[in-house]
Amino acid sequence: MRLLPLLATVASLLSVTVAQKPHKYTTFTELSASNKGTRGTVILNDQLFNELTLPPRNYTSVVLFTALDPRFGCVLCRDFQGEYDLVASNWFRDHPKHDGLLFTVLDFSDGKATFQKLGMSTAPILMLFPPTTTGSPSEHMPLKYDMNPNDPSAAESVARWLSSQTKHAVKITRPFNYVKLFTLIFGLVGTATLSKLAYPYLAPVMYSRNLWAALSLVAVLLFTSGHMFNHIRKVPYVVQGRNGGVSYIAGGFSNQFGLETQIVAVVYSVLAFATIALCLKMPRMESAGKQKVAVMAWNLVLLVLFSFLMSLFKMKNGSYPFFLPPLIA
Numbered sequence: 177m178r179l180l181p182l183l184a185t186v187a188s189l190l191s192v193t194v195a196q197k198p199h200k201y202t203t204f205t206e207l208s209a210s211n212k213g214t215r216g217t218v219i220l221n222d223q224l225f226n227e228l229t230l231p232p233r234n235y236t237s238v239v240l241f242t243a244l245d246p247r248f249g250c251v252l253c254r255d256f257q258g259e260y261d262l263v264a265s266n267w268f269r270d271h272p273k274h275d276g277l278l279f280t281v282l283d284f285s286d287g288k289a290t291f292q293k294l295g296m297s298t299a300p301i302l303m304l305f306p307p308t309t310t311g312s313p314s315e316h317m318p319l320k321y322d323m324n325p326n327d328p329s330a331a332e333s334v335a336r337w338l339s340s341q342t343k344h345a346v347k348i349t350r351p352f353n354y355v356k357l358f359t360l361i362f363g364l365v366g367t368a369t370l371s372k373l374a375y376p377y378l379a380p381v382m383y384s385r386n387l388w389a390a391l392s393l394v395a396v397l398l399f400t401s402g403h404m405f406n407h408i409r410k411v412p413y414v415v416q417g418r419n420g421g422v423s424y425i426a427g428g429f430s431n432q433f434g435l436e437t438q439i440v441a442v443v444y445s446v447l448a449f450a451t452i453a454l455c456l457k458m459p460r461m462e463s464a465g466k467q468k469v470a471v472m473a474w475n476l477v478l479l480v481l482f483s484f485l486m487s488l489f490k491m492k493n494g495s496y497p498f499f500l501p502p503l504i505a
């Protein structure tokens with residue numbers, strides 16, 4: 177009968193220790209406050225994760241599953257970590273007592289068993305564990321955040337997601353980016369100085385009519401010969417013909433090959449130069465005899481090339497009714 181008092185003592189001792197053990201919510205808020213490096217987040221391991229997510233929960237917890245060790249080469253993990261820390265530190269700044277929302281991180285190095293248990297083979301994964309003390313059991317299920325790798329404002333997206341899924345309104349204010357401002361100012365001042373210094377040398381180029389004419393001509397030839405069409409449709413350069421030859425002209429008006437457009441571009445440019453020569457060079461020629469010959473020659477070039485263009489048209493579409501001598505396809 178000496179056993180009973182002993183049992184009673186043990187039981188009372190146990191109840192005392194149970195009563196003294198603080199609620200796990202308190203434990204986690206204290207852990208997060210002690211974490212100076214990443215303000216407002218709790219660094220988890222397998223044991224802490226189990227404790228955190230074990231029902232009942234009277235708090236909301238956000239868990240970032242990540243793999244920051246360089247061995248895993250997870251670039252997205254590193255990129256996302258900064259955004260996540262920003263969300264957590266914003267919440268901690270506005271709610272120093274956490275107010276029922278905890279931000280935590282479980283790195284693969286500290287939580288292999290948990291990663292295995294949850295069948296997670298990728299990182300980062302962001303999950304939300306809602307409280308279990310309210311609502312129906314289906315509302316206790318963890319929610320997964322839809323990660324967008326190219327999100328430049330991931331912190332804002334996460335905050336919006338949390339605000340829509342929980343009763344907590346998470347707000348983000350990004351620290352002012354002085355580096356960006358100074359880079360911008362230096363860039364502007366530098367560009368202005370350089371432009372001022374280089375102006376005497378650049379002005380003749382900038383105001384040169386011939387340069388602009390040449391550039392415009394290149395652009396006009398590029399676009400009228402069908403360069404954009406080739407880029408958009410990714411047409412073949414040439415196509416193997418039926419009897420072993422190469423066919424470089426596509427049949428039909430709604431089709432073309434790469435080489436075909438280059439031929440057309442060359443013809444167009446020679447036609448353009450013939451016209452320019454006739455307009456600008458010929459009137460300035462001193463000798464009337466030479467002028468006559470040159471005018472005839474350039475006109476002949478015009479005629480033959482236009483004739484070639486029309487025969488090319490007919491090659492593409494046999495039913496094209498027009499032609500221009502001397503080339504009749």
Ligand SMILES: *[C@@H]1O[C@H](CO)[C@@H](O)[C@H](O)[C@H]1NC(C)=O
Binds near residue numbers: 234
């Ligand atoms: C959860 O319950 C514990 C114990 O009652 C309490 O100390 C804590 O503040 C509660 N947490 C929240 C977020 O209400």
